[in-house]
Amino acid sequence: QEGMAERTPWEIVLPDESATEDLGRFLAEILRPGDLVALSGGLGGGKTTLARAVIREILGDPELEVPSPTFTLVQPYEGRTGQAVVHADLYRLRGPDELVELGFDEMTDRAIALVEWPDRLPPRQGPTLAIDLSLKPEFGDDARLARLIGGGGLGGRLMRARALRVLLDR
Ligand code: ADP
Numbered sequence: 614q615e616g617m618a619e620r621t622p623w624e625i626v627l628p629d630e631s632a633t634e635d636l637g638r639f640l641a642e643i644l645r646p647g648d649l650v651a652l653s654g655g656l657g658g659g660k661t662t663l664a665r666a667v668i669r670e671i672l673g674d675p676e677l678e679v680p681s682p683t684f685t686l687v688q689p690y691e692g693r694t695g696q697a698v699v700h701a702d703l704y705r706l707r708g709p710d711e712l713v714e715l716g717f718d719e720m721t722d723r724a725i726a727l728v729e730w731p732d733r734l735p736p737r738q739g740p741t742l743a744i745d746l747s748l749k750p751e752f753g754d755d756a757r758l759a760r761l762i763g764g765g766g767l768g769g770r771l772m773r774a775r776a777l778r779v780l781l782d783r
Pocket residue numbers: 627628629630631632633654655656657658659660661662663681729754755756757
């Protein structure tokens with residue numbers, strides 16, 4: 614059950630790249646198998662940078678090479694505990710058939726999915742828990758404005774984690 618509060622957008626200014634990486638590590642803490650993070654925003658917005666931070670945190674390797682899946686489109690990873698993470702960049706996707714060929718549904722079934730250009734996905738069905746996260750340049754320089762909306766139970770999880778973080782930061 615989710616109310617209005619859980620779907621209230623959360624906007625954060627990320628002053629530089631390390632703040633984007635911090636947000637990625639924060640998200641890694643609350644994501645669970647089957648969750649999807651839809652990463653939108655233009656080229657160079659920081660989608661891959663954020664996904665890389667999530668993956669490194671979940672896999673427990675801060676140095677791990679996480680190339681942009683620009684041409685592979687989907688790149689699976691497996692964490693120490695067997696947790697699957699799928700990083701996708703659908704900018705070059707030719708159509709929904711190609712997703713089927715890539716085995717996207719099977720791959721993401723019990724994985725944490727981080728999807729750049731999620732507008733290329735067919736309309737989501739079923740109970741997929743998703744965070745819509747957009748990044749856009751703001752105020753010049755390296756700052757980005759991140760806007761997050763959690764759907765399904767993820768809205769509540771996001772809200773509680775934010776509240777906890779504010780309390781702990783004081
Ligand atoms: P996208 O995947 O959205 O195309 P990338 O993560 O590949 O974007 O690239 C973002 C670029 O912007 C990188 O070169 C990164 O160093 C730079 N950058 C500058 N400021 C930030 C920020 N606050 N967050 C993320 N990346 C930033």
